Amino acid sequence: MAENRKFLDRLLDDYSNSFDITRGFEIGSVKAEAYGYFSTISEKYVISPKANLWSIHGYEHILFLEKDKVTLQDLESVKALMAEHMAPELVCKGNKYPEKDHMYSYLTIAFLSKTSPDEEVINALRKFRYEKNYLMTIRGHVEGHVVLMDLSTGKAAANKPAKHLAAYYEKIFDA
Numbered sequence: 001m002a003e004n005r006k007f008l009d010r011l012l013d014d015y016s017n018s019f020d021i022t023r024g025f026e027i028g029s030v031k032a033e034a035y036g037y038f039s040t041i042s043e044k045y046v047i048s049p050k051a052n053l054w055s056i057h058g059y060e061h062i063l064f065l066e067k068d069k070v071t072l073q074d075l076e077s078v079k080a081l082m083a084e085h086m087a088p089e090l091v092c093k094g095n096k097y098p099e100k101d102h103m104y105s106y107l108t109i110a111f112l113s114k115t116s117p118d119e120e121v122i123n124a125l126r127k128f129r130y131e132k133n134y135l136m137t138i139r140g141h142v143e144g145h146v147v148l149m150d151l152s153t154g155k156a157a158a159n160k161p162a163k164h165l166a167a168y169y170e171k172i173f174d175a
Helices: 002-015 072-091 119-127 160-174
Strands: 020-027 030-045 052-067 102-113 131-133 141-150 155-158
Touching (some): 002 102, 020 072, 030 072, 072 119, 102 160, 119 141, 119 155, 141 160
Parallel strands (some): 102 141
Antiparallel strands (some): 020 030, 030 052
């Protein structure tokens, strides 16, 4: 258990270089160990920032969830969490659409599993997909990322959009 906590602490410490981290976060009925928030703005202007041609805003919202063992039901629950709470509350902030100039938001779930998941869970994870467009992408889109860190083996797996996170989590685990 202490090793699991050390991994989470190392992971959050590394994320805190570019994310705002809140420990003990709750959304919907889910209690996360931590929540991370990242935002970026890109702009193009002529001569002065007052002559702005365009702006785009990008975000990532990440929830860190500890589980004894991740199941297929957990993956279904995450999809519902993204659709019913993360997108409406974190991306749209209670409005029908995200803010003007919103381009993308990544909704990331990081499962920290104490034991190895079944092979069918890993296969379902790799096929996991959640996407939502706002006004035919005029107000951007959201994309679901899910990474599962097996704390018993130090191995990570992720869905296709989050595959870069698997190697990152394994690197933090080995540090």
